[in-house]
Each structure stands twice: as C-alpha cells, then as structure tokens.
Amino acid sequence: xxxxxxxxxxxxxxxxxxxxxxxxxxxxxxxxxxxxxxxxxxxxxxxxxxxxxxxxxxxxxxxxxxxxxxxxxxxxxxxxxxxxxxxxxxxxxxxxxxxxxxx
Numbered sequence: 001x002x003x004x005x006x007x008x009x010x011x012x013x014x015x016x017x018x019x020x021x022x023x024x025x026x027x028x029x030x031x032x033x034x035x036x037x038x039x040x041x042x043x044x045x046x047x048x049x050x051x052x053x054x055x056x057x058x059x060x061x062x063x064x065x066x067x068x069x070x071x072x073x074x075x076x077x078x079x080x081x082x083x084x085x086x087x088x089x090x091x092x093x094x095x096x097x098x099x100x101x102x103x
Contacts, residue, residue, distance in 0.1 A: 042058070045058075
C-alpha cells in the first residue's frame with residue numbers, strides 16, 4: 001500500500017500528545033457549573049421562545065435521547081419477495097449493462 005499523508009504507522013499512536021489540557025480544563029469548568037446550567041434551563045422553560053429547546057435538552061440529558069431504530073429485512077433469494085415487490089422488479093427497465101436502473 002502506498003504511503004499517504006494520513007497513513008498510520010503500526011504500533012504508533014495517532015495522537016501521541018494526547019488530549020489537549022484546555023479540553024480537560026473546559027470540561028472541569030462545565031462540570032462545576034452544572035447546577036447553574038440546569039437552573040438556567042429550568043428558568044427557560046417559563047419563556048415561550050426557549051421552552052421547547054430547554055425541555056429537549058433537559059429530557060435528553062435526564063433520560064437520554066430516544067433510540068432510533070431501522071428495520072431492515074434481509075432478502076436472501078427471490079422467494080423472499082412478495083407479489084408487489086416482484087411486480088415492481090418486473091416493471092423496472094434494464095440499462096445497457098443489464099442491471100436494473102434507479103427510478
């Protein structure tokens with residue numbers, strides 16, 4: 001494999017200096033002011049222009065964001081398709097490479 005500017009060296013950290021100290025400092029400051037921040041959000045619940053945003057933040061941090069799921073059906077053979085899906089495939093024109101085209 002050709003070396004590129006972004007190639008990693010095996011066994012060597014991609015970030016040998018670690019996380020910058022400023023990030024830890026900001027994180028510590030934010031944690032020190034958590035109570036004030038939550039109180040500000042609670043106060044914002046009383047303001048019609050900020051109510052929904054404040055409620056969203058409080059609920060997301062209090063209970064976690066709603067889990068998003070994607071239902072995927074695995075099709076192993078043509079026998080797994082229903083009549084409607086087969087009909088759609090039968091009506092799909094083929095391009096010059098004999099592959100179904102997007103519609």
